Amino acid sequence: MATINQNFLQLQGSYLFSEIAKRRTKFIEENPNAQIISLGIGDVTRGLPEAVTKAMHSAVDELAQSNSFRGYGPEQGYDFLLEAIIQNDYKARGIDLQMNEVFVSDGSKCDVGNIQEIFSQDAVVAVQDPVYPVYVDTNVMAGRSGSFNKEKNQYENIVYLRCDADNNFKPELPSRKVDLIYLCYPNNPTGMTLTKEELKKWVDYAKENNSIILFDSAYEAFIQEEDVPHSIYEVEGAKEVAIEFRSFSKTAGFTGVRCAYTVVPRELKAKDADGNDVTVADLWNRRHTTKFNGVSYVTQRGAAAIYSPEGKEQINSLVDYYMTNAGIIRDGLKSLGLDVYGGVNAPYIWLKTPSGLDSWAFFDKLLGEANIVGTPGVGFGQAGQGYFRLTAFGSRENTEAAVERIRKLSL
Template sequence: MALINENYLKLPGSYLFAEIAKRVTTFKTEFPEANIIRLGIGDVTQPLTPAVIEGLHKAVDEMAHAETFRGYGPEQGYNFLIKKIIETDYRSRGIELEEDEVFVSDGSKSDVGNIQEIFGVHNKVAITDPVYPVYLDTNVMAGRTGDFSNGIFENVTYLICNAENNFVPELPTEKVDLIYLCVPNNPTGTTLSKKELKKWVDYARANNSIILFDSAYEAYIQDPELPHSIYEIEGAKEVAIEFRSFSKTAGFTGTRCAYTVVPKTVLALTANGEKHALNKLWNRRQTTKFNGTPYIIQKGAEATYTPEGQAEIKSIVKYYMDNARIIKEGLESIGIQTFGGVNAPYIWLKVPKGLDSWSFFDKLLHEVHIVGTPGTGFGPSGEGYFRLTAFGNKEATIEAIERIKTKLSL
């Protein structure tokens, strides 16, 4: 008698973006003429850059000839890409990594979703609140939480981030084992200083905890004082796994390439105190359940590291950060309080007039035909907040803000 994984039944309703899609579809059926602008889901709009396109075409041509055809590659990714990652993204910031500490994948969503598999079911999980839903949902599915009640899961530590604490999570009072940090943060668009991050690294070292550090948005950091990698913090190589992606830097949301860094010095324990390197466990997970990122796609990712590729990425980041500025300034000009948007492509706004997040979603959709993301979709502390993203195209972003400024009833 085949039994299901009943942990799945604990997950409430549908995934955030599915609910948004449903409401938008209903609205479109009712008002087919409306020109909807989407500043909701964090998807990019700018095309792949010329260097990447050239890299992809070349790789496709290689696949057409037996002499240059590539079959199964290393599950961990090709060295040509890993070398560039280490040199450009880490060595340039004073961080040394070995090649087998970097694992190329098909996306950070997969990696941050799968990483929990290498940990036992009896770990206490801490997430910031609000947060990217994948961290929590994947731990629910794995049975690491209790039931969902009153908007939260039992046996999870929610680290509240709101305007009152300036979106800097406080260290938990109870001991936690796995700590998910997204820096710069999705959805709040805020980030952490070296000093603030150091507190977490010190906590993890003192408590044998592991930090799962999602830095998918590090390329958007403008302030030169802010850390891009957790490994800029002393001791982090003992306690942190870092996730990075080409999605938001090089427009790879539909092209799929990311990587995860698992230093060999990061150890966790068996119940009777034996230490094991997580690098080895993750390698086993990836070689057993994954067959590598397509060769063609890895060649596309490699092309982002050429001088042209790097310049193109910088210009994409600048394009979206201009949008962020337009959104932020526009909202503030009509008295809406905003956070983020300076070192990250997300603007987190305080919903005006005491509305709740979903009411503001409906209001924005119906009054000015703009789709954003309700803060509650990211956790209970998101109530009363709302996320807009800078990933739209410039004209649409300007138009959206103009509509909000002139047509939204506040």
């Protein structure tokens, strides 16, 4: 008799963004003339850089002809893309990586979701709170979460690392031993970052406890300040304890094109049941080649093009565009006396909801009175209660209009 993976029944209700969509749809039905501005879901809005589309056109032309056609490529990605990544994203910052340490994929969501598969089912998992829901949900599916405690809004067996204004969104080291630690910097949803010194604390903890850090660095391209590390491998010894995830989604507008990569250094080991060291990159390679068949050739050519001189310039101007938006939101809200975080090295602005409103009450107020859709902080975890996320990915016009509308609210 076919029975289901019972862990799926531990998953909590509908996903954050479907609840947002539901409330938004209801509002539009009741207010058909409202001009909604969405600063909610973290999706980009600007067209792809010209260097990228040029490369994609030319790749499509290659595939059209039998003499230049390419079928299955290496599951780990084509050499031309791996080389560009290693050279530009790592070598240029003094980090040496080999070709067999980088794995190209169709998205960081997939990679951060799938990575847990290669670790034991009884691994103790720590996540930041608030947190990108995929880290938690994929561990729930794998049976690592224990049951959900409704009162706490947390799973019993997950270790939550509270990030709030009291600790400036920099979590304390876990009070109990943990095996896998998901860290995201620049952070989604808070937009905050760590210095190299602060990151080193985590690398040291991982070394002492034989833990592995799963470092989600999807927003790396938005870092503006000098003292913020671009890669966890800037911290000495991090290669022995960390896997790093990077994405082209926000960097180059690839949310609909799909390309990302994951770095698993050969130095990174985990123990088997007999206490022997196993090279984690070998496990990930086996997982990746068995359950994945490579990224579209057209997409990989597009991704490689962002490392060309024109590509880099165009990416910079995209990032500038969004970070100017971030500044407009940040400064605008600050001038209203709101407590505002992030938006300096990340496209996310995290604000304390005014007048003690809870996150969903502020969502409803913002939608109802200013016709702006944002994301309730509590949707990212209990520590996000009383906070709210706005994104810098809208158009300039909408971003400015949104700030003006908020200015007119009685907060």
